[in-house]
Amino acid sequence: MLKINEHYQALPGNYLFAEIARRTAEYGAANPEKELIKLGIGDVTLPLSPAVIAAMHSAVDEMADAATFMGYGPYEGYAFLREAIVRHDYAPVGAAIAADEIFVSDGAKSDCGNIGDIISADSTVAVCDPVYPVYVDANAMSGRAGDWDGRRWTNIVYLPCNEANGFMPELPVRVPDLIYLCFPNNPTGAAATREQLKIWVDYANRNASVILYDSAYRAYITEPGIPRSIYEIDGAEECAIEFCSFSKTAGFTGTRCGYTVIPKALRRGGESLNDMWMRRQSTKFNGVSYIVQRGAEAVFTEQGLRETRALIAYYMNNARVIRDGLKAAGLTVYGGINAPYVWIKTPGGLPSWDFFDKLLRTANVVTTPGAGFGPEGEGFIRLTGFGDAERTGEAVSRVAGVL
Ligand code: PLP
Numbered sequence: 131m132l133k134i135n136e137h138y139q140a141l142p143g144n145y146l147f148a149e150i151a152r153r154t155a156e157y158g159a160a161n162p163e164k165e166l167i168k169l170g171i172g173d174v175t176l177p178l179s180p181a182v183i184a185a186m187h188s189a190v191d192e193m194a195d196a197a198t199f200m201g202y203g204p205y206e207g208y209a210f211l212r213e214a215i216v217r218h219d220y221a222p223v224g225a226a227i228a229a230d231e232i233f234v235s236d237g238a239k240s241d242c243g244n245i246g247d248i249i250s251a252d253s254t255v256a257v258c259d260p261v262y263p264v265y266v267d268a269n270a271m272s273g274r275a276g277d278w279d280g281r282r283w284t285n286i287v288y289l290p291c292n293e294a295n296g297f298m299p300e301l302p303v304r305v306p307d308l309i310y311l312c313f314p315n316n317p318t319g320a321a322a323t324r325e326q327l328k329i330w331v332d333y334a335n336r337n338a339s340v341i342l343y344d345s346a347y348r349a350y351i352t353e354p355g356i357p358r359s360i361y362e363i364d365g366a367e368e369c370a371i372e373f374c375s376f377s378k379t380a381g382f383t384g385t386r387c388g389y390t391v392i393p394k395a396l397r398r399g400g401e402s403l404n405d406m407w408m409r410r411q412s413t414k415f416n417g418v419s420y421i422v423q424r425g426a427e428a429v430f431t432e433q434g435l436r437e438t439r440a441l442i443a444y445y446m447n448n449a450r451v452i453r454d455g456l457k458a459a460g461l462t463v464y465g466g467i468n469a470p471y472v473w474i475k476t477p478g479g480l481p482s483w484d485f486f487d488k489l490l491r492t493a494n495v496v497t498t499p500g501a502g503f504g505p506e507g508e509g510f511i512r513l514t515g516f517g518d519a520e521r522t523g524e525a526v527s528r529v530a531g532v533l
């Protein structure tokens with residue numbers, strides 16, 4: 131008889147956003163007259179930019195003609211896109227990343243989880259707390275997390291990120307093999323400086339650990355001097371893998387395109403992780419559609435860059451409205467400056483799911499409870515700047531009104 135992967139049975143409850151959707155749907159069904167404003171899940175709302183749309187239309191036309199039709203593409207992505215990524219995302223920040231160190235994928239979520247395929251099942255994993263839940267759950271599914279004790283996984287090394295340390299993790303005593311870092315951070319909105327990242331790069335190189343650096347929000351950095359890539363830090367090419375995505379940079383959440391960087395210099399156990407990932411991708415992945423890769427390439431054209439900057443400015447203005455409005459209403463708020471997320475302390479130490487329910491029922495605003503991102507997220511909620519500007523303003527007024 132088939133034996134299932136028993137690690138799935140150890141997973142607690144629903145995936146966070148599925149639980150939010152369930153509670154929201156339940157409330158909506160019971161109160162159909164209420165108009166809900168959803169600022170919970172970090173999903174974009176503006177359409178793709180005209181430059182991207184034009185490139186995708188033209189790629190569709192190529193697919194319609196036998197002379198230009200494209201079948202399976204390269205597993206690692208078309209050279210035109212990988213070279214554009216090097217020219218626009220790495221060369222300008224002084225990071226010596228080459229096109230053959232880039233793997234185009236259907237987004238950062240899959241790669242953040244799937245990277246575990248090339249890592250031993252008994253590796254120790256460290257994550258920031260609070261954290262994007264995918265890192266933890268994906269490792270729990272592979273049996274690296276240990277047992278769920280009702281609050282934490284016994285084998286995960288949690289790196290607390292709280293008000294006391296400015297939401298910046300400190301080096302752990304127990305040395306992990308893998309260290310997930312995400313800056314600008316989801317959910318806290320914190321961004322790491324060069325000096326802060328250098329500490330982690332030196333630590334990883336000293337201990338032969340590998341940093342899994344998620345820079346999905348790199349395009350949202352507004353403060354000067356904040357690194358957009360871990361490869362801006364000396365030594366990172368020997369200890370870090372970077373995940374990036376067009377989802378938040380250019381509104382590709384539904385279009386699906388991202389990329390993972392694995393430098394050739396990154397070797398562990400005598401093996402090149404770049405070679406191993408290529409082996410993995412060529413076995414389990416058949417690439418991102420030609421049409422989508424042409425759309426992603428257009429993000430880097432002059433027009434694409436201009437239009438993309440406008441999308442980001444729109445979302446960051448929403449983040450500012452949330453931040454300023456809720457601060458004025460007396461709440462303690464963080465983030466919203468280098469990331470589209472605002473991390474809000476619940477009033478009076480209210481548990482975060484209770485504050486979520488309160489705002490759902492009284493203000494009809496959907497948020498994300500901080501506890502869903504890890505134990506240190508308790509006592510916070512997250513709001514996103516990805517909504518419609520007018521409705522975001524309305525949501526802030528409603529929340530301020532019920533406080
Ligand atoms: N990484 C972080 C930190 C995210 O917040 C998200 C999405 O919200 C992702 C990765 C997923 O990105 P993608 O849409 O490229 O899968």
